[in-house]
Amino acid sequence: MPSLSTSLLLLGTAASKVLAHSHLAHILVNGVLYNGFDPRPNIANFPNRVGWSSSNTDDGYVGPADYASPEIICHKSGAPPLAHAPVKAGEKVHVQWNGWPIGHVGPVLAYIAPCLNTPNGCGSVAKTNLRWTKLDDSNPVLVPGAPGNWGSPAGKWATDVMIAQNNSWQVEIPRGLKPGPYVLRHEIIALHFAKDKGGAQNYPVCMNLWVEAPASSVPAPQPFKLDSFDARAFYKDTDKGILIDVSTSLTGYVVPGPTVAPQARPVAHGQQQMMLSRADGTPVVVVSSTATRKWTPTGGAVKRTAEPVVKGRYFRD
Numbered sequence: 001m002p003s004l005s006t007s008l009l010l011l012g013t014a015a016s017k018v019l020a021h022s023h024l025a026h027i028l029v030n031g032v033l034y035n036g037f038d039p040r041p042n043i044a045n046f047p048n049r050v051g052w053s054s055s056n057t058d059d060g061y062v063g064p065a066d067y068a069s070p071e072i073i074c075h076k077s078g079a080p081p082l083a084h085a086p087v088k089a090g091e092k093v094h095v096q097w098n099g100w101p102i103g104h105v106g107p108v109l110a111y112i113a114p115c116l117n118t119p120n121g122c123g124s125v126a127k128t129n130l131r132w133t134k135l136d137d138s139n140p141v142l143v144p145g146a147p148g149n150w151g152s153p154a155g156k157w158a159t160d161v162m163i164a165q166n167n168s169w170q171v172e173i174p175r176g177l178k179p180g181p182y183v184l185r186h187e188i189i190a191l192h193f194a195k196d197k198g199g200a201q202n203y204p205v206c207m208n209l210w211v212e213a214p215a216s217s218v219p220a221p222q223p224f225k226l227d228s229f230d231a232r233a234f235y236k237d238t239d240k241g242i243l244i245d246v247s248t249s250l251t252g253y254v255v256p257g258p259t260v261a262p263q264a265r266p267v268a269h270g271q272q273q274m275m276l277s278r279a280d281g282t283p284v285v286v287v288s289s290t291a292t293r294k295w296t297p298t299g300g301a302v303k304r305t306a307e308p309v310v311k312g313r314y315f316r317d
């Protein structure tokens with residue numbers, strides 16, 4: 001019988017070679033679907049997708065060697081689509097990954113960044129200008145000793161929770177967030193090879209959101225205070241949560257990167273749930289009118305199926 005660490009290695013190898021890895025399949029807002037981006041070759045992606053494109057045709061990852069490069073921001077050659085998924089402040093975005101290998105244990109993280117002073121919301125944002133606020137660190141990332149999906153000697157990981165919910169995770173958009181265009185960055189850091197420096201695997205996926213005022217103005221939302229972290233400074237290859245041997249029994253896990261903003265409300269592990277779509281969404285595309293600096297949607301060109309075109313709903317000064 002192979003030793004635990006050999007099995008772990010085999011699992012990791014099998015996962016990386018056979019299952020490939022993963023990408024953002026879609027997001028749901030109140031059960032309404034907006035498409036992600038599939039980077040694999042010969043895939044026709046939906047023109048109305050809200051997921052950023054990337055060049056990781058192997059469905060792979062960004063490694064610690066790229067922690068200071070733009071690749072870590074929204075994956076390799078990450079580029080924004082024009083479309084945004086409308087979501088009310090205070091609602092949850094259900095992030096659906098296209099599967100997740102059980103051996104790829106680690107944290108599940110969420111960050112948000114406003115797209116400021118751009119002509120098309122996040123559709124024409126320069127990613128290096130994005131400044132991020134952490135909304136969720138999937139705490140507790142590791143429950144030491146608890147059984148996970150594959151019997152990790154360390155315990156149960158946030159990725160085990162995510163896999164149990166059909167590889168999905170919910171992120172609450174803060175109720176006090178100022179309406180406007182934002183990039184949501186969801187990221188899983190797989191630690192199966194993280195025992196060696198440079199062995200961690202980051203899977204950042206970005207998607208455009210169009211945040212609207214909360215469903216009810218009562219009580220008035222507390223303005224949400226954004227942070228301004230640069231993704232190129234999130235992680236170091238020697239961070240405790242990046243250089244770590246997950247084949248040993250651990251007493252806990254130190255989440256890498258900035259701390260979660262105090263006003264953010266991560267969805268607890270026990271509240272995570274899988275979700276089916278009930279309809280296709282109509283994304284918002286913004287085009288500038290430089291004279292007035294208003295944002296106008298054009299739904300028609302980016303629709304996936306025959307949904308009603310929503311016009312004139314999404315304006316901001």
Ligand SMILES: *[C@@H]1O[C@H](CO)[C@@H](O)[C@H](O)[C@H]1NC(C)=O
Nearest residue numbers: 025097098099166274275276
């Ligand atoms: C599970 O996720 C897949 C995408 O990876 C999706 O097509 C399917 O509808 C989801 N099933 C449920 C029950 O959420």
